[in-house]
Amino acid sequence: MGELAISCRGLAKRYGSVVALDGLELEVPQRSLFGFLGPNGAGKTTLMRLLMGLATPSEGTARVMGLDVVRESLEVRRRVGYLPQQPRFHDELTAREVLRYARGFYPRDPDSRVEDEITDSLDLVGLTAKADSRSGELSGGQRQRLGIAQAQIHRPELLILDEPAAALDPLGRRDVLDIMRRLRESATVFYSTHILDDVQRVSDEVAILKDGRRVLQSPMEELLAGDDGIEYVLELTGPVGLAAAVLGAQPWVAAVEHRPDGDRSVVTVRVSDDAAARRHLLRLVLRLDAVDVVGFGRRRSELEDVFLDVVGSGRHEHVGAAGTR
Secondary structure, eight states, X not given: OOSOSEEEEEEEEEETTEEEEEEEEEEEOTTOEEEXXXXXXXXXXXXXXXXXXXXXXXXXXXXXXXXXXXXXXXXXXXXXXXXXXXXXXXXXXXXXXXXXXXXXXXXXXXXOOHHHHHHHHHHHXXXXXXXXXXXXXXXXXXXXXXXXXXXXXXXXXXXXXXSTTTTOOHHHHHHHHHHHHHHTTTSEEEEEOSOHHHHHHHOSEEEEEETTEEEEEEEHHHHHHOTTOEEEEEEEESOHHHHHHHHHTSTTEEEEEEEEETTEEEEEEEESXXXXXXXXXXXXXXXXXXXXXXXXXXXXOOHHHHHHHHHTSOOOOEEOTTSOO
């Protein structure tokens, strides 16, 4: 996988007797859209501050793009863009002036054209028409998009976004999520949020923090597949026993269960080879003339169910195959 965007080893932060982070282990792959979750007080914002060099670890290490966040904090800040939970701007500055001011904090190549970079950033976040409007006149969603433009104005390799869609209406959230998807084409996007549906929609990988420790990390696809493996669910009418027997005879089927549900039956098929299931499962059932398929799909867990299960229990250190090693 090459160099990681973020790597934490035994990372701890204490404020007197208060433990904000407790031996955190975390790895974030490059060019991923990585959702970072946890209940209030779990340590999410503390971690972001440590990664940005705005606080110093009590123990352990953290590296960003291979750089130590303590010894090489200045270079880290040059290569990272940061969006705080509530971005603030001088109300009298226009959107263009906000970005011009922010761009001045970062070094640039002799050949770089700052005004072109500003125009591109405004276009990226859909604020071209508002470029010369004062930031104090922008709506909440527009200000949030301006904050994202400011965070990425110097083309960082890593973007750290703290609750980027918080307090936005559904249209505003949709716009921000679309921007995050586009940003992932050129940078790693590491973001915290409490809106689990947004994470499920856009994230490649997710980690959950509880009491300052990572309790789960997994690729999203593996996490939503569930602990019982890959399952498909069919809703059938007709001789369901025949369909169950045909499916149960396949070498890539691990188990078949069925139950009545009104005027139809629900058949759950657990498979050991998802590629084979995608190619053959539905075709096998459709060949049975006496059986009608009313519904078909792959069973997926909901991220909210996983989150509540993990945060509300004593489970720790659930790591997917591509999660922290």
